[in-house]
Amino acid sequence: MTIIHVDMDAFFASVEQRDNPELRGRPVAVGGSPDQRGVVAAASYEARRFGVRSAMAMAIAVKLCPGLVIVPTNHRRYKQVSDVVMEIFRSYTPVVEPLSLDEAFLDVTGSEKLFGSPETIGMEIQRRIEEELQLSASVGIGPNKFIAKLASDYQKPGGFTVIPSEKVLDFLTPLPVEKIWGTGEKTVDRLKRVGIKTIGQLRELSLDFLEGSFGRYGRALYGFARGKDDRPVEPHREAKSIGKEITFPEDVGNMEELRQTLRALAEEVGRSLRRKDIKCGSVTLKIKYPDRQLVTRTERLPEPTNLTGIIYGTAGFLLNKHCKPPVRLIGITCTGLTGERLITLFRDEKQVREEKITATLDKLKDRYGEDVVRVASLFKKREK
Ligand SMILES: [Mg+2]
Structure with missing residues (x-):
């Protein structure tokens, strides 16, 4: 068994420094303000040099580090970046157990044939985080979770530590x-x-x-x-997001073709939401260009939905606004999942109707197969 533990370096602070160049090279603490009993959520390495640590009262941090720049926490932003990081992990193994927004265990025992040795996978992940996100991560590789986590912590930031079984006792x-x-x-x-x-x-x-x-x-x-730990890596069972993507056999430059693909993806994603009787609050469009650059754009919905039309409409809007074809991969991810039935006093009549039609179509598809949809959409077109 080989486990990789990846831990982003000073994650929240690094995201802020990346997005705000004027913060680079300066001591930064993300968190609440000192006069409101704020706490440090993350400290940049420049701030750590002064002894500033996460979970420390901001009032103390300011005393330790007089030039400290305090940045309010932007969880939504960190979550977005985290989603991309986790996505990178999941492209090497489905067995990913996030411990928080910025670290996860990966069981790569079965991934060797496809992606190479654990060291190769670890280096590739570190490189992609650097290239695609301009962020730094530390990687630890070991025979179990306990050792992998200690290894990633061993030479932060930017560490890469491999502890093979025979070195475990010496390391510990x-x-x-x-x-x-x-x-x-x-x-x-x-x-x-x-x-x-x-x-x-x-x-x-x-x-x-x-x-x-x-x-x-x-x-x-x-x-x-003794370096023994037999806890398995447990991928989270409950979905935090539902998504579908397609890698084209050849790069696609035609916007109309991209829109059609997006429509099909929206239908698949919408249907899995409806099957689970949940709705999503945000829609993310994911695009990968031929040079492997990955772009994601998220739009928050005015109210949660599981309707194909709204998901497609939102993703299509993002496509028109941000996409510069040709494109290698396109995908839709729905996040902000909610199971609660929303009680709305004034429901949009059009939406209620579309929900009814959608439910009927879903039932037909379940009974007669996907072909019936094509018939139904042709029928809808003629109706106009
Ligand atoms: Mg970390």
């Missing part, structure tokens, strides 16, 4: 026990009280002793000290 021995993922302050304090500061020293404690002191977690600690 000098590391302080607080590096063990999941150890709280309490555990660390108790270990220090019995003179255990490093993972090497922890390895000298017996399983009986650890279980006696820490219960079930003691057994995990016993394994961690």
